[in-house]
Amino acid sequence: MRKKIVAGNWKMNKNMQETEALLSEVSAKLPDTSATVMVSPTFVNLASAVNQLEDSTIEVIAQNMHFAESGAYTGEISADMLLNIGINTVILGHSERRAYFGETDEILEKKVKAALAKNMTVMFCFGEELADRKSDNHFSVVESQLKNALFGLDASAWSSIILAYEPVWAIGTGETASPEQAQEMHAFVRKTIATAFDQTIADNVSILYGGSVKPSNAEEIFSKPDVDGGLIGGAALVADDFIAIVKAI
Numbered sequence: 001m002r003k004k005i006v007a008g009n010w011k012m013n014k015n016m017q018e019t020e021a022l023l024s025e026v027s028a029k030l031p032d033t034s035a036t037v038m039v040s041p042t043f044v045n046l047a048s049a050v051n052q053l054e055d056s057t058i059e060v061i062a063q064n065m066h067f068a069e070s071g072a073y074t075g076e077i078s079a080d081m082l083l084n085i086g087i088n089t090v091i092l093g094h095s096e097r098r099a100y101f102g103e104t105d106e107i108l109e110k111k112v113k114a115a116l117a118k119n120m121t122v123m124f125c126f127g128e129e130l131a132d133r134k135s136d137n138h139f140s141v142v143e144s145q146l147k148n149a150l151f152g153l154d155a156s157a158w159s160s161i162i163l164a165y166e167p168v169w170a171i172g173t174g175e176t177a178s179p180e181q182a183q184e185m186h187a188f189v190r191k192t193i194a195t196a197f198d199q200t201i202a203d204n205v206s207i208l209y210g211g212s213v214k215p216s217n218a219e220e221i222f223s224k225p226d227v228d229g230g231l232i233g234g235a236a237l238v239a240d241d242f243i244a245i246v247k248a249i
C-alpha cells in the first residue's frame, strides 16, 4: 500500500559511537508522524542499530546485499544475514553502487529477486545522469532501468517494492531536481508501471525522491502528488536536518 516514507541513507559515514549518538538524537527528537521513518547505517553498525531502536518506530534498513544465498563471495552480505539481525528492507540499485561497483541492471534484477524470495522489501533506486537529461533521454533511461530490473517480476511482488527516483546529477551536489521535474518523472514512472502491470499497482507503489533534499526544499518537493517521500543522503547525517525533513512530509 502506498505510504509516506522518509529514509536516511548514511552511505559510508559514521563510526560505531557516532552511529549510536545520531540514532539517539534522531529517536529522541522524532515527531509524531504517520510517515514511515527509516535509517540505513553501514553494515558493521546495523545489528547495534536494530538493538538500539528496538522500542522505536524507526526502521533500520540495509544499503545493499548480494544475490547469492551464501558462499565464496568475500566482502559480501546475504539476505539471510540481514534477516537474522532483524533487517527486512534493503536499498538496491543506488547510483553509487551502479557507478563505482559495476552493478548492472542484470545484477540488480538478481538482487531484487533474491531479496523478494526472502520476503524482504526492496527500495529500488534509479535515475538518469546529467548527460541523459541534457540529451532529453531521461525518460527512456529511467524506463529501461525499471524494465530491466523489475518488469520481469510477478505482479504480486510490487507490494514489496518501494521506488526511489534519484537523478544522479542531483546527488550530493546541492543541485536538486525542481519539484516539477520530480513530479514529472514520478508521474511518468507511475504511468509506465500502469502500462506494464496495472493501474492499481502503479497507484499503490511509493515513489521517493532523492538528491540534495534538505530542510529548505523538502516541503515543496513532498507536496507534489506523485512524490511519496524522500531518500536522504547528506542531510540525514545531521539529526536536526533529518528531523526537519521528517516534519516536512
Ligand SMILES: O=C[C@H](O)COP(=O)(O)O
Binding pocket: 009, 094, 166, 170, 171, 172, 173, 174, 210, 211, 212, 213, 231, 232, 233, 234, 235
Ligand atoms: O541515497 C541518497 C541519495 O543518494 C541522496 O543523497 P544526497 O541527499 O546527499 O544528495
